[in-house]
Amino acid sequence: MTSELADSQHQPSSGGANLGSALVVEHLTKRFGKRIAYEDVSFEVGYGEVFGFLGPNGAGKTTTVRTLGTLIAPTSGSATIARIPLSAESGPAIRARISIMPESPGLYLRLTVAENLECFARLYELRDVRSRIDRVLQAVNLSDRANDLCGSLSKGLRQRVALARALLSDPTVLFLDEPTSGLDPVATRDVHDLLIALRERGVTIFLTTHRLEEAEKLCHRVAILNTTLRLIGRPDELREQLFSRNLEVRTRLQLDEPARVFNGLANVESWEQSPSGSYVLNVTDPDTAAPDIARALVHANVDILSMSESHHSLKDVYLELIDEDVEAKKR
Numbered sequence: 093m094t095s096e097l098a099d100s101q102h103q104p105s106s107g108g109a110n111l112g113s114a115l116v117v118e119h120l121t122k123r124f125g126k127r128i129a130y131e132d133v134s135f136e137v138g139y140g141e142v143f144g145f146l147g148p149n150g151a152g153k154t155t156t157v158r159t160l161g162t163l164i165a166p167t168s169g170s171a172t173i174a175r176i177p178l179s180a181e182s183g184p185a186i187r188a189r190i191s192i193m194p195e196s197p198g199l200y201l202r203l204t205v206a207e208n209l210e211c212f213a214r215l216y217e218l219r220d221v222r223s224r225i226d227r228v229l230q231a232v233n234l235s236d237r238a239n240d241l242c243g244s245l246s247k248g249l250r251q252r253v254a255l256a257r258a259l260l261s262d263p264t265v266l267f268l269d270e271p272t273s274g275l276d277p278v279a280t281r282d283v284h285d286l287l288i289a290l291r292e293r294g295v296t297i298f299l300t301t302h303r304l305e306e307a308e309k310l311c312h313r314v315a316i317l318n319t320t321l322r323l324i325g326r327p328d329e330l331r332e333q334l335f336s337r338n339l340e341v342r343t344r345l346q347l348d349e350p351a352r353v354f355n356g357l358a359n360v361e362s363w364e365q366s367p368s369g370s371y372v373l374n375v376t377d378p379d380t381a382a383p384d385i386a387r388a389l390v391h392a393n394v395d396i397l398s399m400s401e402s403h404h405s406l407k408d409v410y411l412e413l414i415d416e417d418v419e420a421k422k423r
């Protein structure tokens with residue numbers, strides 16, 4: 093199943109010429125002594141794609157970002173970032189083409205927003221510092237806070253300053269490590285809106301998160317990591333491939349002997365009664381199963397109120413895969 097999904101082709105939403113992949117990762121592994129941070133991870137990210145790297149705490153997300161961001165060397169495997177092969181020598185060339193927004197913003201709290209950005213712009217040896225700062229502040233809707241001390245800003249606003257800093261260099265690939273972790277719902281929504289705007293502009297984003305709804309909302313494709321890569325695909329694909337399909341049947345009255353009605357139907361693999369009293373039938377193909385079920389219920393003199401296909405959420409997919417406590421296991 094994993095390989096089928098891994099083969100599924102991504103079509104960048106921005107269209108245009110096929111310029112290869114922004115990230116190519118092959119059999120990448122990182123160990124710290126005996127501890128495995130992540131193992132045998134392979135995936136590709138297209139230009140203009142927002143790629144979600146989803147996994148629980150300790151899954152290896154940050155370590156992957158740090159590896160692809162050339163901050164630490166992998167133990168084995170290979171990667172190409174913005175078409176540059178990752179090696180001991182290629183660090184500066186790769187770093188010139190990417191930005192990383194780390195989990196904690198890391199700003200100078202006693203400097204203003206503009207001073208922070210200026211400081212980093214000079215560190216990155218960028219030109220046109222003024223106009224760049226104006227542009228990134230506009231991109232994160234913080235133009236009117238340029239002269240506020242970073243120390244006086246809320247966590248959500250600091251996160252937006254950190255995003256502005258990551259945008260200063262016009263990166264080919266933008267790495268965002270848990271960009272909304274610890275933010276309240278309003279600040280989270282604001283960051284999501286900014287990321288959606290970047291996505292619409294065709295910015296390539298590698299986004300780690302442990303929040304399912306974030307991955308589903310923002311990402312073209314999602315990889316689920318739990319030390320090894322468990323699954324990769326579009327959110328809707330993941331749902332479809334991982335779960336068999338269900339039909340939910342509501343009847344006017346409870347069935348006296350549901351097993352007599354449902355057992356033995358050719359297209360029904362299993363069934364159960366939901367807490368709300370409806371019957372959820374696991375079927376091979378809803379289109380052929382539904383008429384059989386309807387006939388069987390009519391034959392049993394039961395009134396059908398509704399019959400509908402029920403969908404699994406990405407949460408179901410995730411919980412199915414992340415059913416163990418990785419962090420504890422590694423200790």
Ligand SMILES: Nc1ncnc2c1ncn2[C@@H]1O[C@H](COP(=O)(O)OP(=O)(O)O)[C@@H](O)[C@H]1O
Nearest residue numbers: 124128129148149150151152153154155156422
């Ligand atoms: N510098 C390090 N030294 C030793 N172990 C590390 C180091 N960095 C990360 N790890 C371990 O690697 C695993 C993955 O960590 P991390 O990449 O931070 O996970 P995530 O970002 O998904 O929460 C964890 O078990 C963590 O303890």
Ligand SMILES: [Mg+2]
Nearest residue numbers: 153154155195
């Ligand atoms: Mg992390």
